[in-house]
Amino acid sequence: MSGKNTSHDNIVRVVKLHKIGNRNREIVKITAVNEKTVSRLLQKWRRAGSGDNVPEHKHGGGRSLKIPxxxxxxxxxxxxxxxxxxxxxxxxxxxxxxxxxxxxxxxxxxxxxxEYSKVKARVKPLVAAKQRCCRVQFAKDHKDWDLVQWHKVLWTDEATFCVSENKGTKVWKSRTSSMCDPRLTVTSVKHPPYLMVWGSFGYGGTTGILSWLPPRLSKCFNY
Known part of the structure; x- marks a missing residue:
């Protein structure tokens, strides 16, 4: 049985669940602790007087940890x-x-x-506070539009393709944290001087793709 499942916190949970009337098999499902381990811990608890005393987990032998x-x-x-x-x-x-x-x-x-893992930081577009307010206001102004009004809207967006590879920054991520956490993201400029492609779509369908390359790079790529 690994020491992880028989940590002091899990031992306390086993005793508390037993006190409120849960059977051993029910405790196993809730705590993911082996049934034999549950029985052994409860026996120790009963020998201690069945009070508030919780049996401590005894760690195995071996060298002491280099990092306490x-x-x-x-x-x-x-x-x-x-x-x-x-x-x-x-x-x-x-x-x-x-x-x-x-x-x-x-x-x-x-x-x-x-239980941290080294992952590549997610690139998040740099959005100013004024832009955030404008987007929230746009959503509030158009939340009651009907389908006829939305049929007249043309949605456009652009994407920038960098010429050189960007390896990015790596960050430590815990098991419970989200990749959208601002601490795990790196900001990026939306319009770097590389090849940019535009596209749009609306109720009637999609449009063609438009591209643009900065003049200083056009000669290099015979664009």
Whole structure:
């Protein structure tokens, strides 16, 4: 049985569920703890007097952790404040706590114990506060339009294709966080000087595709 499922929090849950009348099989479904483990924990609890005393989980032997739980909680706070920070920067930022810990060990603890993963930051268009207000106001002004009015609307959009590849920024993402979190995104300019393509559609169908390339790049690509 892994120590994760028999942590102190899960042990407390097992005892509380037993106190309110849940059977062992029901406790297994709720807590995902093995049925034999549930029985063993409840036996320890009964031997302790069946009071408020909760049996502590005994960890196995072996070497002590290079990064204690207290230090790991500090790293979690720093990752939440700055998800783009690297393991090397964490080591340099905490010289006393991580002096004898390698960068690879820091990465492994972040991934396995904190359950963070290194992902590519999502590119989010840079929208000013005034633009946000205008979009909300547009939605309010047109929320009661009927189909006849929407048939007269032409929707247009454009996309920019960069000539060079952009590898982007990588950030630390926890299992519960969303990729739409502003801390996990990087802003981008909507109109860089590269090939731009326009298109539109409405009730009557779609239009043709229009493209534009900056003059300074036209000669390079014989456009």
């Amino acid at each position: 739980s207290k230090t790991l909680r500090l790293l979690r706070r720093q990752l939440d404040l700055n998800p783009s920070i690297t393991a090397k920067e964490l080591k340099e930022k905490n010289p006393k706590l991580l002096r004898n810990v390698s960068v690879r060990t820091i990465q492994r603890n972040i991934q396995k114990r904190l």
